[in-house]
Amino acid sequence: MNYAIIQNGVVEILKDLNGTIEEILGCVSGPAEKEDLFILDALDRICAEDVTARFSVPPFDTSAMDGFAVASSRFVKSEAGRTTLNVIGEAAAGCVNGFEIREGEAVKIMTGAPLPAGADAILVKEAAEEEKEDGKWTVSSREKLKPGLHVRRTGADFSAGDVIVPRGTRLNPAALGILASSGYSRVKAFKKRAVAVVSTGDELIDPLDERVAAAGFAPEFGRIMNSNLFLLYGLLNKTGVKCELGGIARDTPEEIAARISEGLLKADIVITTGGASVGSYDYIPDALKLLNFDVNIWKMAIKPGRPFIFALKKTGSRNKLVFGLPGNPASSLVSFIKLLRPALYKYAGLKNPGECLTVKGAISESVKRDPERTTYLRAVISNPAGAEGKPPLISVPSKQDSNILTTALAANCLAEIPPGEGRIESGEIVWAQII
Numbered sequence: 001m002n003y004a005i006i007q008n009g010v011v012e013i014l015k016d017l018n019g020t021i022e023e024i025l026g027c028v029s030g031p032a033e034k035e036d037l038f039i040l041d042a043l044d045r046i047c048a049e050d051v052t053a054r055f056s057v058p059p060f061d062t063s064a065m066d067g068f069a070v071a072s073s074r075f076v077k078s079e080a081g082r083t084t085l086n087v088i089g090e091a092a093a094g095c096v097n098g099f100e101i102r103e104g105e106a107v108k109i110m111t112g113a114p115l116p117a118g119a120d121a122i123l124v125k126e127a128a129e130e131e132k133e134d135g136k137w138t139v140s141s142r143e144k145l146k147p148g149l150h151v152r153r154t155g156a157d158f159s160a161g162d163v164i165v166p167r168g169t170r171l172n173p174a175a176l177g178i179l180a181s182s183g184y185s186r187v188k189a190f191k192k193r194a195v196a197v198v199s200t201g202d203e204l205i206d207p208l209d210e211r212v213a214a215a216g217f218a219p220e221f222g223r224i225m226n227s228n229l230f231l232l233y234g235l236l237n238k239t240g241v242k243c244e245l246g247g248i249a250r251d252t253p254e255e256i257a258a259r260i261s262e263g264l265l266k267a268d269i270v271i272t273t274g275g276a277s278v279g280s281y282d283y284i285p286d287a288l289k290l291l292n293f294d295v296n297i298w299k300m301a302i303k304p305g306r307p308f309i310f311a312l313k314k315t316g317s318r319n320k321l322v323f324g325l326p327g328n329p330a331s332s333l334v335s336f337i338k339l340l341r342p343a344l345y346k347y348a349g350l351k352n353p354g355e356c357l358t359v360k361g362a363i364s365e366s367v368k369r370d371p372e373r374t375t376y377l378r379a380v381i382s383n384p385a386g387a388e389g390k391p392p393l394i395s396v397p398s399k400q401d402s403n404i405l406t407t408a409l410a411a412n413c414l415a416e417i418p419p420g421e422g423r424i425e426s427g428e429i430v431w432a433q434i435i
């Protein structure tokens with residue numbers, strides 16, 4: 001729910017995060033173009049079709065253990081309470097055995113070997129005593145056997161015709177294994193889509209500029225390097241989209257508009273950085289209006305990342321979107337993870353774009369709460385399995401200003417400090433999103 005606060009006598013509406021994510025997701029269209037990939041090139045791509053099993057896996061009833069294949073129903077117990085069976089041969093994985101087990105018989109079997117005809121259970125090696133005497137090979141056991149014991153049935157993993165990898169699934173290592181187990185060496189994935197990043201700010205220097213590489217280079221007084229672009233380049237690539245470098249626009253609406261236009265020729269989504277708040281040189285909204293976008297200037301109930309621009313233009317069947325992020329790298333990082341990433345997952349074709357991994361843990365430091373906004377702190381979660389009965393520890397470095405990027409280097413989560421009065425004390429349990 002959005003809510004109003006009074007700031008310097010003016011009523012301001014703060015946008016609720018979840019509602020905003022839904023609102024944005026509603027405007028993003030998924031991918032249409034597919035490509036056929038060799039599965040070794042498909043890791044981390046997104047599956048573009050419902051892949052169905054060509055055959056069942058396992059394709060035959062098979063032994064789950066090394067031991068002896070027996071017919072449990074015909075199991076004959078001797079007077080001593082032991083059962084002794086004649087071993088009629090050996091079956092290894094991959095062998096085509098023509099064995100047929102009759103009453104009082106067993107076949108020595110290895111894991112993965114097809115179950116001989118007439119067998120319905122495995123007597124495991126550890127519970128069996130083998131004896132070879134005068135050419136007679138017997139096995140005995142006291143273990144109680146029942147049909148199906150240590151047997152892997154045909155189709156236990158999946159049956160022929162089942163959807164084994166649904167459209168919109170990330171092709172993770174398990175997906176590649178599943179495809180291979182059903183005999184697929186190729187898969188259709190969505191073509192990687194592009195997102196252009198336009199950096200704005202008179203103060204920015206392009207780190208790729210030749211003069212930067214020269215010995216003794218230092219930025220002129222008042223200028224800084226365009227670090228944010230490289231952070232976003234990494235975030236975009238990890239999300240599964242291509243990053244188009246949209247260059248640096250100086251702080252004029254016309255130049256920003258020109259750069260955004262160029263970006264929109266290469267991508268349906270453009271991200272701008274800087275110029276998104278309400279400073280005198282914050283021209284992103286003006287630039288977007290020049291390009292006839294519907295512009296939303298939002299104040300998000302998150303910290304950092306409060307200023308956020310979302311602009312939309314419908315062109316034919318496709319929506320063109322522009323996200324305006326704040327210039328400070330840590331604000332961009334938080335806005336990206338909380339707001340952009342779900343949208344980009346949908347853009348890339350992922351079926352459940354809103355899913356994220358969150359854990360609870362004890363915070364290492366006392367932290368001041370923001371009265372209205374949820375604060376996201378770059379943090380390191382350790383002991384995630386909760387060893388020794390302790391909750392995971394969420395260590396929060398002290399440097400959390402939005403211009404500080406070094407504390408994001410080791411960060412593996414964003415700790416979530418709910419809005420409110422006072423402080424969260426060290427040791428209190430908070431949520432953290434794994435990033």
Ligand code: AMP
Nearest residue numbers: 199201226227228274275276326327328
């Ligand atoms: P702005 O959002 O334009 O008001 O910028 C907020 C702060 O972020 C200012 O200190 C800018 O100098 C800084 N900043 C803006 N763009 C970038 C960038 N691409 N890389 C690093 N810092 C930036």
Ligand code: MG
Nearest residue numbers: 200201274275
């Ligand atoms: Mg600026």
